[in-house]
Amino acid sequence: MANIAPKLPDGLKKEFEQIVAQYEFKRGALLPLLHKVQEHSGYLEQDILVGIAGYLNIPQVDVFEIATFYTLFNTRPVGNNVILVCDSISCYLKDEEKVFAQIKRILQIGSGETTSDGKFTLFTTSCIGACDRAPAMMVNDKTFFKLTPEKITDILKEY
Amino acid sequence: MSDNLVSLTIDGIKVSLEKGSTILDAAQKKKVYIPTLCHYPELTRFGACRLCLVEVEGFRKLVAACTTPATEGMVVHTVTPEINDMRKTVVELLLLHHPLDCLTCDRGGDCELQKLAFTLRVTGDRFGFKTEEYPVDDTNLFIQRNFKKCVLCGRCVRVCDETRNVGALGFYERGFSTVIGYPYNKLVNCEYCGQCLSVCPVGALICKLSAYEARPWQVEKQRSICAYCGCGCSLYLEHKKNNLVKVSSEYGMGANNGLLCVKGRFGYDFVGSEKRLTSPLIKVNNSFKQVGWAQALGYIADGFKKVIENKGAQSVAGAAGARCTNEADYLFQKFMRAALGTNNVDSSVRLEHAPSISAMLGALGVAGATNSLAELKQTDAILLIGSNITASQVIAGIYVKQAVRQYGAKLIVIDPRSLEISRFADVWLRPEPGTDLALINGLLHIIIKEGLQDQEFIDKDTIGFADFLQSIKEYTQQQVEKITGVPAGQLEQAARLFAGAKTGSIVYGMGITQHSQGTDNVSALINLSLATGKLGRKNCGIYPLRTTCNSQGVADMGVLPDYYPGYTACDDMDGRRHFARGWGVDLPDKKGLYLPQMLEAAKEGKLSAMYIMGENLLSAYPERKQVEEALCALDFLVVQDIFLTETAKMADVVLPAASFAEESGTFTNLERRVQPVKAAISPPGEAKPDWEIIAGISNACGFVMDYAASREITEEIGRLAPLYKGINSEVLGTDGVFWPLDDNNKTGKPYFSMSDFYEGKGRFTAVDYQSEAENSEYPFMLITGGILFHHGSGAMSNRTKGLNYLNATGYVEINPEDADRLGLVEGDLVEVVSAGGKIEVKAKIADRYRSGIVFVPGNFIDLPVNKVMQVKADGASHMPAAKLTPVKIRKVT
Secondary structure, eight states, X not given: OOXXXXXXXXXXXXXXXXXXXXXXXGGGGHHXXXXXXXXXXXSOOHHHHHHHHHHHTSOHHHHHHHHHHOTTXXXXXXXXXXXXXXXXXXXXXXXXXXXXXXXXXXXXXXXTOBXXXXXXXXXXXSOOSOGGGOSOEEETTEEEOSOOHHHHHHHHHTO | OOTTEEEEEETTEEEEEETTOBHHXXXXXXXXXXXXXXXXXXXXXXXXSOXXXXXXXTOSSOEETTTSBOOTTOEEESOOHHHHHHHHHHHHHHHHHSOOOTTTOTTTTSOHHHHHHHHHTOOSOSSOOOOXXXXXXXXXXXXXXXXXXXXXXXXXXXXXXXXXXOOOOEEESOGGGOEEEOGGGOOSSOOOOOHHHHHOSSTTEEETTTTTSOOGGGOEEEEEEOSSSTTOOEEEEEEETTEEXXXXXXXXXXXXXXXXXHHHHHOOGGGGOTTBOOSOEEEETXXXXXXXXXXXXHHHHHHHHHXXXXXXXXXXXXXXXXXXXHHHHHHHHHIIIIISOOXXXXXXXXXXXXXXXXXXXXXXXXXXOSSOGXXXXXXXXXXXXXXXXXXXXXXXXXXXXXHHXXXXXXXXXXXXXXXXXXXXXXXXXXXXXXXXXXHHHHHHHHHHHTTOSOHHHHHHHEEOHHHHHHHTTTOOHHHHHHHHOOOHHXXXXXXXXXXXXXXXXXXXXXXXXXXXXXXXXXXXXXXXXXXXXXXXXXXXXXXXXXXXXXXXHHHHTTOBTTEETTTEETTOHHHHHHHHHHHTSOOOOSOOOOHHHHHHHHHHTSOOXXXXXXXXXXXXXXXXHHHHHHXXXXXXXXXXXXXXXXXXXXXXXXXXXXXXXXXXXXXXXXXXXXXXXXXXXXXXXXXXXXXXXXXXXXXXXXXXXXXXXXXXXXXXXXXXXXXXXXXXXXXXXXTOEXXXXXTTBSSBOSSOOGGGSGGGOXXXXXXXXXXXXXXXXXXXXXXXXXXXXXXXXXXXXXXXXXXXXXOOSOOEEEOHHHHHHHTOOTTOEEEEEOSSOEEEEEEEEOTTXXXXXXXXXXXXXXXXXXXXXXXXEETTTTEEEOSEEEEEEEEOO
């Protein structure tokens, strides 16, 4: 059923309109809109996803499928920094597990959890396209390569 | 060899087929078995399960047969040791998740994975790897989802999105975490149609209503027709030991192409209700006494005879509902006319589409949809007016949605309400309620002004254009905008869209007919078809959306006071002679009373006895008081039905009838398709099929009706009713036929050519909009109508467990603005008051309607909205105009 007054993030209305205007079919704007929301609020709030579905006149399920498929989208509140450790085959073969264990030990959190000071949230991810320099991980937008447990300590200190 | 064909070899067998086909299509054409799991006809090719891998000579690796196009000269092998190993591994991997509880699984014996494991002899414990535990998903009231059993074939997701265009289901997360479910576990769009259930290859989806009732091999399946709306969906009645356990369907079946709605699939258990009538009842001292058939029939014959002897044949009347078979309807009017000698016979069609019959017979000479439902999918422009199609005629609604989404049709929706279908519209016009006629004339005005009419068609195939032109002169954009509130720009857009399309169809519901100008409304729509040349060919037609399984048939069968079967006018000498000869008796020459006239006559004492079959008139008739007073005034009332309805309670004799699942015969759906209805089980107790009861009464009255089976009645109809000429059980087959048949066409006419219309022409009718005075005492406009989860007046659907889970009580829907003004919150008890009466009902706040409009569903026995409704008859068709009633709303404190 058409959602007549969808909930959209305050202050993003204008940018939304600009994004949608770039596409011949409104639904094409879905992915850029989700990026915009995440950039604005850090994660994709459920009500806002409902709002976007209404705004684009597409079923809610289409929005949720996309939002949950990409590991770069957060569907829950996250810490200030999001760590994504690749656990696909190349990284796995190059001892990703040891790297991951080191992060868990230092931050005292498991996958999907946020540190108590709200500084880090940790996830695993599928391939991030860095197989040649495995194992790899991302912290926010930055990618780190050829990781070892030792390197992890230094990297985390930067944040 | 044609350019459109490719030929290839599969396992040494040569196959030629259309370009664009897949290897799987080719294999299936030659019945070469390739196992599949995610593949389903008509859904997008998915290529997910990897079971259909085949070897193609010259290709480096195995390819999926379901997604790989067949190309010229391909040599394909489907059975090699490598393929066999691969398939085994795929099934073993699927079994990693899958609990092997086939012994207690509801799908055991009917499971595609079980069959594959059996065929490939795979047990599934080679990897010794356990995946996550998931709780069972019970969000849906009807359908349980077991994630462990799910093979992620995505058939349910695709059928929901692509076929139903609903989009309630999706894939969440990715990789090993992938599950299928609803957005945040909330059922957002779900229409509970259960189509996902019907495509699930395994036991991941289980119907909670029928789970563990029977093993697949214990049930017998009887193909028949659904008893709810006019779409006439084919379904299987699955029964065990004379109990219905399930309703199912199969891809490609019938007018519905195997699709069913929530009512059809989950609304069957009224059949087995404990409240069914099981023996004839006679009222003695105001309470019912059970009697045997012989006594009941004798009592009825005496009752009718006494009234006729004292007051004449014109003092009896009959009214039939639209749920009975053609055979019962035919016998009903035959009994009234031939045995009792009166044309006082009418049906509930008077309450829904009488205006369609009078307008269409006048303009075209036929009364029924001019084209088939399936054609809607191929139509370039569809104009949908006055119908909540996705709730009332769900399958027709799906075809409209598919036309838009899958075939790129343009959709114009005209309705003041915000409906599910509005989301699919290219143009959505929201006129003030009751101003449709001005709006349609306005569209025609624009079409003529801009020269968009099909002049060649008009000159060659129509009559009355000049007079019609005069009649629409005053409907300028400005004038129409003033009356309807629809901006001129939108009117122009709609007019250009419809007139400019190559093919176009008009689809309308009771929002058009249930008005004091109902017949004029339909005439205006026919004018629109004629002016734009969108009639008399494929994909160009007019569809009145009938509301009940045999609404079309009951009128076709002449359960009308002015027409014999097949719309032969009662005052037509030749026609009368034809039926008099056929029935071997003299027939009355005057046309009879229309249903509203019957009620009036009863109140005035001019009508003394009535026979009502299969209709709860007290709930279905728009003015309840009128019916109450009329039935009370009768000397003798016979009611034949499946339940002791409110109407039946007023009767002197009540007769227990068989339901659709217990009776054989035919229904005619809204596209004129006559379809075989087959009894699956036997009726409860002493109940009998309607036709047998009528024949029994007739015989008791001394007019012999001797039929061994309903089949013989079908044949008599085929002999006597011109439209049904040649139709018999043999011709009908399983899919039925479109009337009329001709000698060289044994499946009938899915669409009418111009030559099928009266004298081969369409007639324009000049019609003028009459405004209605507003009444400031009653500031709200009450719209009544149907909702998705129930049907008609609720006689059947209110008595099903499943549909009542979803929605058991009625409500009044009020716009948030109005609710604020009246100080109402959701669930408040309010009083809806009209000049005619009042009801108390709970408020539901929703923004589907504009301020000033309220909606009450007419589908609930416990919410008699017809106590409020006020009737003004449509002059031409005697239809009680029921759609709109001015009311006021008060909060009950």
